Amino acid sequence: HCCLGVKTLSMKLNAAHPISEQSDPLSLSGRSRGAIISQYYNRTMQLRRRRQSRPAIRDFSRSARPSIRGYGMEVDSTDAEVSKRDRLVNNLQNLSVSDRVRMLRGMPLSVAEKTLQKEKHTLSGSQIPCCSQLKYYIIIGARHSWYSWLNFLHSLQLWQVALKTVSGRFGTGVLSYFLFLKTLLFFNFFLFLVTGAFMVLPQAVHPPVLPAGRSSFSGLELLTGAGYFSDTVMYYGYYSNYTLRKSCRDDGGVQNVSLSNGTRLDCVSKHLSYNMPLAYFFTIGVAFFITCIILVYSMSKSFGQSFRIDKSHSILAMKVLCSWDFKVIKKTSVKLMSENISTQLKELLAEVNQKHVKNTACQKLWRLMVHGLAWTICIGSTTACVLAIYYFSGSRIADNNLLLTEASLLALPVVVSLINLLLPGLFNLAAWMEDYESPSVRTYVAICRNLMLKVSVLGLLCYHWLGRVACWESFVGQELYRFLLMDFIFTLLDTLFGEFLWRLFSEKVLKRRRKPVFDIARNVLELIYGQTLAWLGVLFTPLLPAVQIIKLFLLFYIKKSSVMMNCQAPRKPYRVSQMTTVFITLLCFPSFLGASVCVTITMWSITPSSSCGPFRELKTMFQAGKRWVEELEKDNPNLSVLARAHSYLVENPFFLFVGAGIFLIVIYFHSQVVDGQRKIISLLQEQIENEGEDKKFLITRLQSIHEKKRTPARRLTSQVSLCCSGALQQLFLSKAKTISITWPPLSSYVFFFIYFSFRTSAVEIPTSSRQASSVL
Amino acid sequence: MGNKQTIFTDEQLDAYQDCTFFTRKEILRLHGRYHELAPHLVPMDYTNEPDCKVPLALIVNMPELKENPFRNRIVESFSEDGMGNLSFNEFVDMFSVLSEMAPRELKAIYAFKIYDFNVDNYLCKEDLEKTLNRLTKEELTPEEVQLVCEKAIEEADLDGDSKLSFADFENMITRAPDFLR
Numbered sequence: 001h002c003c004l005g006v007k008t009l010s011m012k013l014n015a016a017h018p019i020s021e022q023s024d025p026l027s028l029s030g031r032s033r034g035a036i037i038s039q040y041y042n043r044t045m046q047l048r049r050r051r052q053s054r055p056a057i058r059d060f061s062r063s064a065r066p067s068i069r070g071y072g073m074e075v076d077s078t079d080a081e082v083s084k085r086d087r088l089v090n091n092l093q094n095l096s097v098s099d100r101v102r103m104l105r106g107m108p109l110s111v112a113e114k115t116l117q118k119e120k121h122t123l124s125g126s127q128i129p130c131c132s133q134l135k136y137y138i139i140i141g142a143r144h145s146w147y148s149w150l151n152f153l154h155s156l157q158l159w160q161v162a163l164k165t166v167s168g169r170f171g172t173g174v175l176s177y178f179l180f181l182k183t184l185l186f187f188n189f190f191l192f193l194v195t196g197a198f199m200v201l202p203q204a205v206h207p208p209v210l211p212a213g214r215s216s217f218s219g220l221e222l223l224t225g226a227g228y229f230s231d232t233v234m235y236y237g238y239y240s241n242y243t244l245r246k247s248c249r250d251d252g253g254v255q256n257v258s259l260s261n262g263t264r265l266d267c268v269s270k271h272l273s274y275n276m277p278l279a280y281f282f283t284i285g286v287a288f289f290i291t292c293i294i295l296v297y298s299m300s301k302s303f304g305q306s307f308r309i310d311k312s313h314s315i316l317a318m319k320v321l322c323s324w325d326f327k328v329i330k331k332t333s334v335k336l337m338s339e340n341i342s343t344q345l346k347e348l349l350a351e352v353n354q355k356h357v358k359n360t361a362c363q364k365l366w367r368l369m370v371h372g373l374a375w376t377i378c379i380g381s382t383t384a385c386v387l388a389i390y391y392f393s394g395s396r397i398a399d400n401n402l403l404l405t406e407a408s409l410l411a412l413p414v415v416v417s418l419i420n421l422l423l424p425g426l427f428n429l430a431a432w433m434e435d436y437e438s439p440s441v442r443t444y445v446a447i448c449r450n451l452m453l454k455v456s457v458l459g460l461l462c463y464h465w466l467g468r469v470a471c472w473e474s475f476v477g478q479e480l481y482r483f484l485l486m487d488f489i490f491t492l493l494d495t496l497f498g499e500f501l502w503r504l505f506s507e508k509v510l511k512r513r514r515k516p517v518f519d520i521a522r523n524v525l526e527l528i529y530g531q532t533l534a535w536l537g538v539l540f541t542p543l544l545p546a547v548q549i550i551k552l553f554l555l556f557y558i559k560k561s562s563v564m565m566n567c568q569a570p571r572k573p574y575r576v577s578q579m580t581t582v583f584i585t586l587l588c589f590p591s592f593l594g595a596s597v598c599v600t601i602t603m604w605s606i607t608p609s610s611s612c613g614p615f616r617e618l619k620t621m622f623q624a625g626k627r628w629v630e631e632l633e634k635d636n637p638n639l640s641v642l643a644r645a646h647s648y649l650v651e652n653p654f655f656l657f658v659g660a661g662i663f664l665i666v667i668y669f670h671s672q673v674v675d676g677q678r679k680i681i682s683l684l685q686e687q688i689e690n691e692g693e694d695k696k697f698l699i700t701r702l703q704s705i706h707e708k709k710r711t712p713a714r715r716l717t718s719q720v721s722l723c724c725s726g727a728l729q730q731l732f733l734s735k736a737k738t739i740s741i742t743w744p745p746l747s748s749y750v751f752f753f754i755y756f757s758f759r760t761s762a763v764e765i766p767t768s769s770r771q772a773s774s775v776l
Numbered sequence: 777m778g779n780k781q782t783i784f785t786d787e788q789l790d791a792y793q794d795c796t797f798f799t800r801k802e803i804l805r806l807h808g809r810y811h812e813l814a815p816h817l818v819p820m821d822y823t824n825e826p827d828c829k830v831p832l833a834l835i836v837n838m839p840e841l842k843e844n845p846f847r848n849r850i851v852e853s854f855s856e857d858g859m860g861n862l863s864f865n866e867f868v869d870m871f872s873v874l875s876e877m878a879p880r881e882l883k884a885i886y887a888f889k890i891y892d893f894n895v896d897n898y899l900c901k902e903d904l905e906k907t908l909n910r911l912t913k914e915e916l917t918p919e920e921v922q923l924v925c926e927k928a929i930e931e932a933d934l935d936g937d938s939k940l941s942f943a944d945f946e947n948m949i950t951r952a953p954d955f956l957r
Contacts, residue, residue, distance in 0.1 A: 104795050108885045110856070111865040111872075114795035143790075151799045317928035320908055321891060321945070322952040326844065326874070334843040335913070342912035345924055352927060685934060692935030 037088050040107055044091035158182065162560055168329040170518070171337065172576045174563065175327070177520050177527075178556065180583060184531050185552045187294070191287055191538060192545040198283040199542050202274050204233050206244045224409050225481035230474060234481075234543045237474035237612035244274040277614040277624040281603070284539050288596050291535075295588045302584050306577040316348055336568070374430040381426055382453050385419045386460055393464050413479075413486035416457060420529070421490055424450055424522060440575065443521055447582070450525050455590060458532065462598055471612040477540030481547065484533050488551045491526060495562045503566040518567040523559070524583050528591050535595035539602060783807055785823050796872035803868065810867050813838070822864065830867070832860030845910035846890055850874075853889040884949045888942050899940035901925050 092100050104114055159182065167175040210231050217228040225234075232238060323341055328334055393412055427449045436442040461483075465476045499516060506512045530548065537544040604622050608615035615621045633643045649655055781804060784792075792803045811818045813834045819826050832851055841847040851860045854870040862870065872878060873886050893903045904925040908916070916924070932940055932948045940948075 101794055105797060105872075106879055106882055108882055110854075111792070111795050111869045115791045115865075147790075147793055147800065151801055315931070316924060317932040317948055318952045320904060320911065320924065320928050321887075322949065324846075324911060329840055329843055331843045334845075338845075338911060338913045338915065342915040345908075345912065345916065346920065349920060349923060349927075688934045689936060692937065696936065 036107070036109060037085055040103065041088045041091060044088065044103060158185075159556065162556075166560060166563065167327040169333050170563065170568075171325045171328050171333065173520055173579075174518055176576050176580050176583075177518075177523055178560070180524055180580070181527060181552060181556055181559075183298075184527060185549060185556075187291060187531070188534060188545045188548045188552065190294075191291070191534075192549060194287045194290075195283060195538065195542040195545065198279055199239070200233050202244060202279070203239055203276065206240070206274075207233075208238070208240045218403075220403065220406055223482070223485060224406050225478045225485070226406055226409060230478065234541060235474040235477045236540045236542075236614075237471050239280060239614040240276050241614045241616050242276065244276055245272065275628065277618070278628050280614045281621055281624045284599070284603075287538070288535075288599065292592065292596065295584070295592055299581075299584045299588050302577070302581045306581045316345075316352070319345060319348060370434055374434045377430050378427055378449050378452075381423060382449075382456060385423060385453070386456050389416060389419070389457060390460060390464070393461075409478075410482060410486070413482045416461070416483065417486045417490040419457065420454065420487070420526075421494055423453055427453075440578075443579075444582075447521060447525065447586070450522070451586070451590060454525075454529050454532075455594070458536075458594070462536075466602070466606060471609045473540045473609060473613055477537060477544070480533055480537035481541055481544065484530060484537070484544070484547060484551065487526070487530050487533070488555070491555065492558065495558060499562050499566040515566060515568045518563055521579070525586075528583070528587050531587065532591040532595055535592060536598055539599050783820060783822050788822070792868060796868055797875050797877040798868070798872060806868055806871060807864065809838070810864055818864075827863065829855075829861040829863045832862075835860070835862055835867075845913070849890045849893065853886060858895070880949070881946075884946055885942075887949075888945050897942070899945060901929060901939070904928060904940075 092103065107114065159178075163175060163178055163182075166178055214231055215227050221227045221229045229235070230237070319341070323344075325337060328337055389412070392415055424446075427446060431442055431446060436445070461479075465472065465479060469475045499518075502516050506514075506516065530551070534544055534548040602621070604620060606620070608618060608621055610616050615624060618624060618627075629643050629646055633640050783804065784807075789800055789803060792798065793800060796803075798806070807822070810830065811820065814830045817828055817830060819828065832848065832855075835851050836842065836847040841850065844850065848860065850870070851862060852858060854866050854873075855862050856866065873882055888899070891899055891903060891907050893906045894900070905921055908921050908924060929938055929940065932944050934944050934947065935941070
């Protein structure tokens with residue numbers, strides 16, 4: 001009954017979709033549907049057996065012209081298509097579910113075809129016995145729940161409509177800025193969840209007793225972060241340094257008693273205790289570790305997508321075929337994109353046509369001087385600003401008016417933000433003076449200079465902050481809050497003046513038709529700077545990720561409306577995937593690495609302040625972890641092995657050196673593999689060219705032989721009619737036979753002839769010796 | 777979950793989810809868009825797989841395709857009859873391949889079909905010239921167009937037959953990381 005069902009279904013399907021190779025006008029990329037099915041059959045076979053898809057180079061015979069048999073070529077066999085499809089369905093059945101789905105989706109067949117495959121597969125699945133049928137139903141149920149989970153995730157997609165509008169108008173370049181913003185939002189959201197759940201919430205539920213004399217809430221707190229906010233769960237100083245216990249009656253005596261050696265209170269519930277210093281230390285450590293892993297993973301994925309082993313020679317072809325951005329749907333943007341492409345093509349043509357003009361020595365010297373001058377200006381201005389910040393931060397305005405003192409706290413952030421805003425303009429001017437030829441070099445130089453400025457400013461500030469004031473951690477936290485906020489305010493001002501007012505100015509006063517261009521690189525660097533501040537500040541201000549989330553949220557909407565109103569897409573070609581890789585790398589290396597190094601140094605070697613925070617009376621923050629391990633060891637002597645292992649691994653630098661050495665060796669091996677692959681690619685390209693030449697040569701020769709064969713055949717027949725030609729023909733044939741036996745190389749060429757004759761149907765095999773020798 | 781929809785059977789929706797990159801909701805939304813194109817032609821009930829096709833002229837008026845210079849070729853390459861009339865399956869297929877989740881290899885195959893104007897499975901010089909004219913909206917002079925096409929074929933053709941087969945095209949695409957769509 002099942003077999004009958006299969007049969008009728010297969011007949012019905014064949015009737016509904018009559019597929020024959022002749023009637024299919026759109027055979028995909030030189031192969032018929034049958035060939036695609038057999039190709040995917042091969043792929044599923046390989047996937048099943050997990051064999052390597054390419055034959056090893058070692059197995060090839062050493063020859064300049066490798067024979068076709070060496071390659072696993074997919075020759076179109078003349079099997080009936082139905083049997084091919086059956087075999088493919090059979091293979092698909094035996095793959096795992098995820099592999100099967102991936103294969104199905106990736107096949108370049110229409111949905112109708114694929115549903116055929118699926119229906120065949122599910123129908124034959126009903127023939128299996130009952131226990132496997134149970135498994136089958138379980139699998140179906142699991143798949144349903146997986147799809148509903150995916151649906152739920154998709155419905156949570158943030159800002160989908162907004163992103164589509166932006167990409168429809170500006171293309172993928174500007175879109176990459178907004179996607180980067182979204183990525184940063186998720187990083188901060190993760191940090192916020194972790195710190196909120198493990199640090200803020202327990203402490204908020206068990207508030208410590210606060211010192212008297214708390215200031216009341218005035219509006220200035222939102223800007224300075226000091227005042228009312230300084231004794232809240234926002235800052236480091238609020239957190240208690242003892243183990244929080246539930247339902248303990250906290251009278252006055254509980255506060256500053258350090259319970260590091262496990263003194264017991266007369267509390268009822270002992271099992272619901274929460275060691276605050278340990279929690280603080282571990283939460284920050286684990287959050288940074290997980291962020292590091294996620295960053296490195298996304299960086300490697302992005303790098304893998306954009307890195308190409310061999311240099312690209314086919315610039316023009318790529319420009320013609322690969323540069324159209326299909327995401328753009330607005331009419332004016334499409335027009336703009338066509339204009340851009342034609343300009344770029346004209347420039348490329350001009351470059352290709354003209355001979356490369358060599359600079360004279362004088363010109364080279366002049367260019368060198370200009371570059372030197374520009375760099376001197378940039379480095380000089382950076383140093384001047386850094387010194388200015390140093391002296392400014394040293395001076396402190398003390399006044400009787402408390403409000404003014406508080407407001408003066410804002411002076412340093414304002415100065416730093418102003419420098420961050422104005423100095424890149426100076427760098428742009430210097431770059432304009434230098435006049436780089438290639439836009440990508442120009443972008444990289446601009447990024448370098450901006451990076452240099454921001455790194456030196458942040459480095460100076462870090463040095464300035466550590467260990468100055470009593471309860472310096474809270475002070476640092478407040479400073480970072482102020483810096484973040486000022487950065488946001490200045491970005492708003494920059495958007496207002498730089499984009500909105502500039503557009504009005506250029507339209508009304510300068511009467512230019514074009515709107516200002518959205519500078520993607522500068523905006524992304526600003527985002528990275530803000531994120532560095534957030535990462536630096538998590539240790540001192542656990543609620544800083546929340547502030548950053550609010551800031552990024554508002555920034556998205558402000559930037560989006562500004563871009564839609566005031567800007568246009570960049571005119572120069574913007575290599576999106578390369579720039580995205582650069583930005584993620586910048587986020588990982590100077591930004592995250594710098595922040596984590598600072599935090600690690602703070603935790604490892606700097607003495608925490610003794611009057612506030614969860615680590616008072618400890619020598620370093622790291623001691624919290626060590627103490628816990630010692631306590632564990634005391635309670636369970638069996639765990640002493642663990643404690644010793646911990647002290648060896650974490651504190652002994654030798655282990656780190658060994659680990660780093662192994663890592664470097666692995667990287668070296670991989671780079672050698674890449675080198676080898678490069679060489680193989682060039683070899684294979686040569687071989688392809690040679691094969692092409694062979695093909696051309698043989699085809700032209702065969703055609704000329706075919707031509708010659710026609711005319712001598714006529715002369716031969718006329719001669720034959722004159723004298724006895726039978727013997728002559730016999731002689732020719734026998735000669736051909738002996739030649740084919742005695743000349744082995746000839747037989748291989750004959751193999752080539754036979755092969756190509758199947759390809760080009762209008763060619764005949766030569767049979768006479770004279771023709772064969774002329775071919776040779 | 778939610779209201780029971782009667783446009784497709786559950787098996788059909790599952791089949792679509794397996795064979796394309798869309799979720800259930802997206803497929804229903806696509807059906808809504810397809811229906812909007814020709815409300816009198818497209819039935820709301822697809823459970824018995826009606827055989828209706830929306831003509832090319834209506835599909836290229838969709839906002840996603842309207843301004844695209846290759847809109848006709850895109851729709852034609854997904855249609856079974858080569859004329860650009862799409863059934864719902866082909867419609868879903870088109871948007872599945874055009875979506876962000878489709879892998880590059882799949883997009884490369886269809887991109888080759890789109891640029892192959894004379895449907896001979898090779899990108900010859902005329903194909904490239906037509907592509908270029910559509911890209912630049914005829915801003916280049918005919919000599920420039922000729923020059924660009926010659927140089928492009930020179931650069932990308934590996935086996936020397938002065939036209940680009942799919943292997944040449946694929947090889948070039950792998951060198952262009954910005955081939956996004």
